[in-house]
Amino acid sequence: MPRTGSSGRPAGVDPELLWSQAERPRRGRPPAHNRAAIIAEAVALADAEGLAAVTMRAVASRIGAGTMSLYSYVPNKETLLELMIDHVSGDHRLPPGPSGNWRADLREIAHEQRAIMHRHPWLPGALPAQQTLGPNTLAVWEYTLAVLAPVGLDARAMLETFSVLTGFVASHVLYELAQERTVEAAGRTSGELLDKQARHLRSVAAGGGFPHLAQALEATSSDPAPQAVFDRLLDRMINGLTAAT
Template sequence: MVAESGTPSERIAAELRRRIVAGELAPGARVPSTRRITQEWGVAMATATKVLNRLREEGLVRAVPGVGTVVVGGSVAGATVAGGTAAGANVVEAKGSGGGAVAPGAREVSGASGVRRARGGGERDLTRARIVAAAVQVADAEGLAALSMRRVATDLGVATMSLYRHVPGKDELLRLMMDVAFGEQPLPESPASGWREGLETVARLQWRIYRRHPWLASTMSFTRPVLAPDAALHTERSMAALAGLGLSWDEMAQAAVALAAFVCGLAVHFEREAQAEQDSGLSADEWMDHLGTEDHDRLMSDPERFPMFDAMSRGPEIDLSLEALFEFGMARMLDGIETVIARRGAAGS
């Protein structure tokens, strides 16, 4: 039976995922085709395609030419692939004689069908905390683009489907990762003495968290927030700092969330910069130098079209680093909140 929450593609994917984890769809078995999904659930072909793509990204299924989409871990096209055998041992994937390298911690077992990858002991020690910690480590080192349920399972030396006994899917994994990231740097036990210091303390802590985990900011949503208690504590603390100052509930909540959204919006560039530096091999400063003054002058130093840029180029160097923008923006937002508090105080006097 399909769960009632989520989009149609998410609900169908959840049902097929349940069947796979429960063993109703055994390793190597074909999963419903896109056409079958459209017929069985009455959805469009685009939705059916999303379902199979989602399961493929999670490492639960794979496409086999001439066969269709099958559950990972079965015997397909002559390759022996077994999943989840006896407790304490797990054969994750099989390769023929030309198969790829064995993952760290794996044990090669030779057989008539080729080389099997066997790992012992990983399943017994698998916990939700270990899964989340491994996922955070992948995202910290390589970004969210490298994160998948299959990748986490590989790093832990277990079968991908084993993860689903502890974490329902990647969306829930991201929520748990978010909560861990916020929880590892807790708020001060004692709130600040003044409202401005209180909000600044929360904002600076969030900035440090985003800097430590560059992937985190891109997972945050201020229109569809997820239930992450340790992240919610930041909003709670910010609103508490504003309590008793004459602001309405709307104003307290909006001030707390707007400040958090500013910090998050600027912190998104941490991951972008990390990826850009990895791709180009240049830091932000090196990239600016690499542009060349000739191209810069030609494009930006047209006094008629860019009079401000032209004047600025003749003065001292301007600091537009993320740190400088954070400091300036946070101070100006707090100035604005202070103005609102002053007005409410004047109106009540």
Template sequence: METGHGGNGSAVRGLELLWGLGERPKQGRRPAFTLEQIVRTAVGIADAEGLAAVSMRRIAERLGCTTMSLYRYVPGKAQLLDLMTDCVMGEVPLAGAAPGGWRTGLERSARADWALYHRHPWILRLPAGRPALGPNGLAWYESVLRVLTMTGLPPAALVNVFDLVDAYVRGAARDSLDAAAVERHSGVTDEQWWAARAHFWDVIFVPARYPVLASLRAAGALTHPRDRGFEFGLQRVLDSVEAFVRNQPHGRDETVKRDETRCAQCGDPVPRPTPTGRPRVYCSDACRQRAYRARRAAGSSGTRH
């Protein structure tokens, strides 16, 4: 999800900026703005006008400063793109912050990513295979991988499952955003576009030649909200992952067996209580304590953004 840019010469400088290790502007008159303001201004431009509109000149106009003064903070656009991406990654709640097994955590994470892409469509225009390695993106990645460790999958398979789900969400979001952009730029909705082509169905289309297509159209199956299509696909992807986990020699089946309770924190089976004992929610004291700390953190700081 998080994407990096720049060549070898700028890689070290970019990493220092991401982690707050770079040199600050030299002493002199107090700066009128901060690096965070520069980055958030760039994000605002990208959100409103697209990635192509982001430039040092445009940012300088928004901040009321000279273009050259920005280079005291950010050496170039490559580093700026990394900073922008890691900035918005901070909006995504960490996976596993709420109780549930690996499927629940992965599903929650996928929906959060879907929402992020719709808030910041420009992220999908950046190459996904070159992470910026910033603190927000790395924390998100770590949290999703931690959720996936509940599956018991070996390391390579675990990473492949992550890539599979991430690729599905990115692809579905890109299709949704592209369709919305076509509507926005043309001023014609999908319904209006198809209505203008009613002649095709009424005169040109021959149901006998395409019987399956004709039956699906008659049933209304060819049109559905885009979000519903995303949810359907997400569940099928997770179904396939669950089946894969179940077929592993040491995988953890998320299918709840009869009379078996799963831990609300990690998803492992909860030992059955004694006949007179209270029902157990967690599999161990460690999970109970982790859940308690998570509730306290959520109550004091709210949902992480």
């Protein structure tokens, strides 16, 4: 038996129906709303209040429509989420083509992803639920595969490389966002919290029971800049993913 959503309609996303067909014009009076406006309002709501706040009822209220009328534009919340993910994927500033420096291009792709995820904090958590790829997402994939073409990876490895890279960025942004919430809740700066943690770890390591930890702490900055940390980890990720070349 197929799953059903809260409206009683079949749940799940049909990619052919979603992406291969434009919104069909209706007979009679022009529609009061359109899919693009609905998606924009859903994204704005998620940006402001989190993905849990995005319900069909809440989005309908924001555009001044009845909840049931929203289903004539978007059949279920799963489809709405797919549309939202592809909408924000359109934020990517894609060059006309690769620069010829594939490492630099991969870094730039990752930087773009990180910036987009910080603008839309719900996105990292939404990506694992993504069921299909829309036109904006496909454009990013196509550009990335063009960047990776000179690396010498086979087709599957190129696809997996971008998937793992995206997963790394999403995971790191989730960590950064959690740290920001922790700092805000503590009422201190990130540097103050890191210094307090470092003092604790050094006092523990000084007992001699953790020699490797003590050595690592000696070489670690007490207040690493978030961008520098991201870039350092990103370079390691890229090196690891392309090591076969």
